[in-house]
């Protein structure tokens with residue numbers, strides 16, 4: 355499995371642990387204020403990161419070069435900041451709103467990079483190593 359897939363799955367499982375912990379806390383406290391943070395950490399953090407990792411594992415040629423690593427860092431940093439700031443916003447800290455806004459744009463940039471990687475031929479826009487013939 356390409357290194358980038360391993361990175362995505364390692365991040366994904368940490369997001370799932372955080373997302374489920376928030377879900378269990380909501381259930382026990384019967385306070386669902388932070389439902390949006392729970393849903394986004396689980397879906398952007400766990401599900402989408404795992405899908406990215408799975409895509410790179412199935413298409414190792416697309417995992418080559420620097421661009422996938424840039425995509426990983428941009429996307430993951432965006433989701434971490436967005437998850438934490440959205441949680442704090444929904445918990446009552448109105449001052450978090452600009453951070454949620456900026457981090458959601460960072461997350462979106464990570465998705466745009468992924469769209470580029472999916473649509474462009476392998477190695478486009480990155481210094482990819484030549485792939486061994488299969």
Ligand code: HEM
Nearest residue numbers: 373374376377378379380381386389392393396397400401
């Ligand atoms: C042990 C694991 C989990 C627990 C205890 C849990 C708990 C909860 C709770 C208490 C709510 C609020 C329900 C409401 O107020 O209507 C909720 C909503 C939600 N959860 Fe989870 N959850 C868990 C795992 C997950 C996972 C793995 C995902 C996604 C991959 C997920 C996605 C969502 C979504 C999208 C909502 C919003 C649903 C809506 O607005 O109708 N949850 N969860």
